[in-house]
Amino acid sequence: MTTTSAAERPTAPKRGIHHQPPSMKVLVVKILLLAIVDAVTVFAMTALFFQRDWLVLTIVALATLLVNVIYLNPGMLPAKYLTPGLIFLALFQVFVIGYSMYIAFTNYGDGHNSTKDDAVAALISQNTVRVEGSPAYRVQVVEGLPGLGLLATAPDGRVLVGTAEQPLEPVDPGAVTMDGQRATAVDGWTSLQLQDVLQRQQEIASLQVPLSDDLNDGFLRTTDATNGYVFQSTYVFDEDADTMTDTVSGTVYRDLGEGQFQSDDGQVLRTGWQVGVGFENFLYPFQNQKFGEALIWVTIWTFAFAVLSVGLSFFLGLFLALTLNDPRMRSRKVYRVLSILPYAFPSFLSALVWLGLFNTEFGFFNEVLFGSADIPWLTEPWLGKFSVLLVNIWLGFPYMFLVCMGALQSIPEELTEAATVDGANGFQVFGRIKFPLLLVSTAPLLISSFAFNFNNFNIIYMLTRGGPRMAGVDENVGHTDLLITLVYKTAFEAGTRDYGLASALAIIIFIIVAAVSAISFRQTKALEDLN
Numbered sequence: 038m039t040t041t042s043a044a045e046r047p048t049a050p051k052r053g054i055h056h057q058p059p060s061m062k063v064l065v066v067k068i069l070l071l072a073i074v075d076a077v078t079v080f081a082m083t084a085l086f087f088q089r090d091w092l093v094l095t096i097v098a099l100a101t102l103l104v105n106v107i108y109l110n111p112g113m114l115p116a117k118y119l120t121p122g123l124i125f126l127a128l129f130q131v132f133v134i135g136y137s138m139y140i141a142f143t144n145y146g147d148g149h150n151s152t153k154d155d156a157v158a159a160l161i162s163q164n165t166v167r168v169e170g171s172p173a174y175r176v177q178v179v180e181g182l183p184g185l186g187l188l189a190t191a192p193d194g195r196v197l198v199g200t201a202e203q204p205l206e207p208v209d210p211g212a213v214t215m216d217g218q219r220a221t222a223v224d225g226w227t228s229l230q231l232q233d234v235l236q237r238q239q240e241i242a243s244l245q246v247p248l249s250d251d252l253n254d255g256f257l258r259t260t261d262a263t264n265g266y267v268f269q270s271t272y273v274f275d276e277d278a279d280t281m282t283d284t285v286s287g288t289v290y291r292d293l294g295e296g297q298f299q300s301d302d303g304q305v306l307r308t309g310w311q312v313g314v315g316f317e318n319f320l321y322p323f324q325n326q327k328f329g330e331a332l333i334w335v336t337i338w339t340f341a342f343a344v345l346s347v348g349l350s351f352f353l354g355l356f357l358a359l360t361l362n363d364p365r366m367r368s369r370k371v372y373r374v375l376s377i378l379p380y381a382f383p384s385f386l387s388a389l390v391w392l393g394l395f396n397t398e399f400g401f402f403n404e405v406l407f408g409s410a411d412i413p414w415l416t417e418p419w420l421g422k423f424s425v426l427l428v429n430i431w432l433g434f435p436y437m438f439l440v441c442m443g444a445l446q447s448i449p450e451e452l453t454e455a456a457t458v459d460g461a462n463g464f465q466v467f468g469r470i471k472f473p474l475l476l477v478s479t480a481p482l483l484i485s486s487f488a489f490n491f492n493n494f495n496i497i498y499m500l501t502r503g504g505p506r507m508a509g510v511d512e513n514v515g516h517t518d519l520l521i522t523l524v525y526k527t528a529f530e531a532g533t534r535d536y537g538l539a540s541a542l543a544i545i546i547f548i549i550v551a552a553v554s555a556i557s558f559r560q561t562k563a564l565e566d567l568n
Contacts, residue, residue, distance in 0.1 A: 071108060075101060087183065087202075100124070134547075141318055141540035144296050147533045149309045153292075156310040160281060160298075161252045161270040162201075162245050163308070168255065171267035175219040178234055178241055178262050179226040185237075187246045188220050188228070189257060189265055196220045204247040205257065234262045281306065318541035331507050331514040332523075338422065339519045343490040346429045347483055353430065354437025355475075359467075362445050373442075380435030388499035391428045395500070415501050418516035425517055429496050433486070444478045445471065484557045488550050492521040520546050 078101040085094040104124075107116045143149075151159075175190040179198065186200035188208075196213050199205035214222035222228045234241060245256040245268065255269040273282045281290040281298045290298035290306055297309030322329040357376055361369050379387060394401045395414040403410050414424045448471055456466045497503060503515035503522045513526050520542065528539035 067108060071105060074104065137540045137543055140536055141544055142313055142315060143311050143537050144309075144314050144317075145311050145537045145540075146535040148307050149296050149311050150536075151310055153310040156297075156308050157274050157281070158252060159308045160272050160306060161274060162256065164271045165245065165256055165258075165268040166271060167258075168267045168269050174257060174265035176257070176259050176263065176265040177219070177221050178229045178244075178259070179223065180229060181226040185240060185244055186226065187244065187257060187259065187265060188223055188226065189246075190218065190220045194218075196223070198223055198226065199246040199257075201245060201247075204249050229262075314537065318538045319545075321538060321541075327510045328512050328514070331510045331512070334507075334516075335514065335518050335520060335523055338517070339491060342422075342426060342429070342493070342519060343487050345426055346433055346490040346493070347486045349426075349430050350433035350486075351437045351441075351479070351483060353434040354439075355441045357434070357438045358441035358445055362442060376438050377435040379432055380439070384432055385495055385499055387432055388428065388496055391424075391431075392500055395424055416505050418505060421501050421505060421517045425496055425500050428500060429490065429493065432496070433490075436486075440479055440482055441475065444475045447478070448474050481558070484554055487557070488554055491519070491550055491553075492546065493519065494521045494525065497522045498525070520549075 078097060082094055082097055085091075085097065104120060107113050107120055172192040174192070177188040179186050179188045181200075183200045183203055186198055186203070187205075188196070188198045189205060190196055196208045196210065197205040198208050208220075208223050212224035213220050229237070241262055242258075242260055245258050247256055248254045248267070252270070253273055255267050257265045258268050259265040271283060271285050273284055274280075275282065279292050282288070283290070288300050288304065290300050290304070293299050294312070295309075296312035298306040322332045360366060361372050361376070366372070392415075393399075397403060397411060397413055397416070400414070402414065403412050413420060415421050452470055452474075453466050456470055461469070497517055497519050501515065501517045503513075503518035503526060505516055507514045507516060513530060514523060518526070524539045524542045524546065527542065528534060528536050
């Protein structure tokens with residue numbers, strides 16, 4: 038019998054040392070997916086280049102380069118799994134929060150949604166009149182990558198092309214197709230045919246192509262897509278003095294650092310630009326007394342709505358769970374199915390059904406239950422609050438019923454039997470054993486339900502849209518508004534959309550919910566000792 042020495046024995050390969058190369062199919066799929074990602078990125082970078090958004094363009098380019106390095110490298114296995122999640126986290130969480138915080142410290146909104154250069158260009162281009170006696174240009178409407186443009190033949194025979202963003206520039210004569218004395222086509226551009234021109238008449242009529250980089254030189258416009266005429270603005274911008282002058286009235290508007298041009302007598306040009314305003318948006322409720330008082334009432338109602346919705350839904354669901362968990366209850370399965378029906382339907386559809394039931398003139402409640410009464414369920418402040426609370430409880434109790442049912446069934450029967458043997462009655466068993474153990478599993482869910490109802494946009498907006506409106510407040514604030522609906526209306530429905538103020542309010546909501554959740558979770562740690 039022979040023996041093999043330790044040196045002669047074959048050794049198993051060590052893990053993590055050798056990487057098996059991927060199969061050809063895996064490699065092909067990887068390259069195809071990366072090619073799609075790169076193609077989308079190139080398209081996005083092209084758009085960013087024309088918009089001159091260099092910061093975002095740089096970030097997109099570096100992120101794409103990093104993705105290619107990670108997935109083309111045979112190693113870096115953890116990074117391959119983490120990268121998609123990190124990208125989505127950065128896009129949908131970090132970026133959104135960071136951008137909202139940035140907007141909260143600016144005057145971003147209607148009339149202040151771009152840069153100063155864009156505001157100057159808009160003011161000049163929006164107030165143009167035709168120059169009497171100016172020579173006519175023969176034009177052809179063309180379209181290219183930069184957008185819709187004009188191919189113009191000047192009276193002196195020069196051929197030029199430009200768009201609303203790019204001033205007229207000379208064209209190489211060898212790249213132009215002429216029809217008599219009129220240029221009709223140029224390389225790199227598509228000439229619009231008569232049918233296309235007719236379909237886009239309004240867009241063509243509003244097209245203004247600058248004659249040069251200096252907008253004060255005027256614009257070329259056409260109304261018939263054949264002849265173009267020179268238009269000049271009634272506003273003249275003096276870059277050295279940083280003023281905008283109305284040549285008709287002679288009024289001079291100056292930049293006072295507030296993101297708009299303002300005259301000495303307080304007149305303001307509507308089109309402005311985005312600037313930083315510090316904590317002005319956060320201080321606005323304190324500076325505007327009416328809005329501040331309305332915001333306090335909205336905040337109180339938001340807390341009341343969230344607490345009452347969670348509390349009443351929980352106790353109603355708990356009552357049903359206790360009742361339908363009793364073995365003496367007949368047809369328990371049927372009642373359980375009926376109890377979860379509100380939870381089975383989409384909430385917005387249920388809200389629409391309730392909206393019909395609450396209708397003042399034709400609703401079921403007024404017509405059938407109250408004998409054609411005229412009860413303003415959704416248009417009276419306190420009735421509106423009662424109505425939205427009723428609907429939210431109706432939608433929320435099935436969830437609490439399911440949670441409580443599962444928690445009750447998970448409590449060991451030995452505990453209740455032991456308590457009964459020791460002489461405890463049914464109320465004592467529930468109050469001192471079942472309910473504390475029930476809170477151990479349901480407390481985190483109650484906290485999350487509070488956070489959800491604190492920002493329950495759907496019910497309020499579908500039923501009342503935050504109304505009825507509070508009297509004496511210039512802003513659109515309603516008696517049933519939650520903070521989240523107030524933010525939405527401030528950003529998208531107000532007379533002047535104020536994204537800066539809306540972002541500041543959103544940050545306040547985030548801080549409130551985070552603080553309440555943190556305190557609540559800390560308090561619920563005491564319940565863990567019951568386990």
